[in-house]
Amino acid sequence: MMNLFKRLDIPGASEALPGRAEPIPTSARHFVTGESLKGPYPQGYETAAFAMGCFWGAERLFWELNGVHVTAVGYAGGSTLNPTYHEVCSGQTGHAEAVLVVYDPSRITYEELLRAFWEGHDPTQGMRQGNDVGTQYRSAIYAYGETQRKAAQASRQAYEAALKARGLPVITTEIADAGEFFFAEADHQQYLAKNPRGYCGLGNTGVACPVGTGVSQEA
Numbered sequence: 001m002m003n004l005f006k007r008l009d010i011p012g013a014s015e016a017l018p019g020r021a022e023p024i025p026t027s028a029r030h031f032v033t034g035e036s037l038k039g040p041y042p043q044g045y046e047t048a049a050f051a052m053g054c055f056w057g058a059e060r061l062f063w064e065l066n067g068v069h070v071t072a073v074g075y076a077g078g079s080t081l082n083p084t085y086h087e088v089c090s091g092q093t094g095h096a097e098a099v100l101v102v103y104d105p106s107r108i109t110y111e112e113l114l115r116a117f118w119e120g121h122d123p124t125q126g127m128r129q130g131n132d133v134g135t136q137y138r139s140a141i142y143a144y145g146e147t148q149r150k151a152a153q154a155s156r157q158a159y160e161a162a163l164k165a166r167g168l169p170v171i172t173t174e175i176a177d178a179g180e181f182f183f184a185e186a187d188h189q190q191y192l193a194k195n196p197r198g199y200c201g202l203g204n205t206g207v208a209c210p211v212g213t214g215v216s217q218e219a
Contacts (some may be wrong), residue, residue: 019081033191051096051140051155052121053129056191057200118209124169142178
């Protein structure tokens with residue numbers, strides 16, 4: 001829910017909460033597919049990570065895609081070690097609510113994941129998505145390697161042109177190298193499968209993204 005009193009800047013490492021040495025408890029298996037949440041994942045599968053507001057709805061968006069092996073929600077892009085949900089929501093860890101996506105590249109391309117990302121939320125809102133306000137709701141792509149980073153940058157350029165043509169604001173999405181992904185608590189994993197009428201904060205611009213099937217990852 002909207003909280004206008006949260007800080008809307010990301011704290012530096014010296015300002016962030018210290019966290020803890022041990023990972024917080026989470027689920028062992030995906031509630032929908034039964035696959036191991038933390039792996040090991042099948043050989044040849046690849047990993048992606050996206051932040052697009054509240055991670056409950058964002059995770060469902062990706063687990064419903066053909067070719068996605070497993071998804072998990074967690075915290076990325078911040079400084080606090082092994083943060084909790086309440087710490088992330090305080091704005092004092094620097095993390096975004098994120099979705100880890102493990103996928104079979106022979107069945108779904110990274111560009112198709114990028115298209116789902118861009119079309120699944122509004123990437124022009126800065127530190128918010130709709131009524132959800134705070135640094136944890138920012139839009140971000142965390143790239144695993146140079147190929148993903150270049151593909152993400154190319155897709156941002158293409159989608160920004162499409163948004164501009166419709167008179168919409170510039171994209172505020174952060175594109176950064178993936179650091180450590182901290183798995184969220186068990187209650188948050190596959191939340192909308194466990195709570196079908198639960199809150200989903202996803203909204204979008206209504207503008208199609210001109211990337212997807214047939215676009216090379218080297219673009």
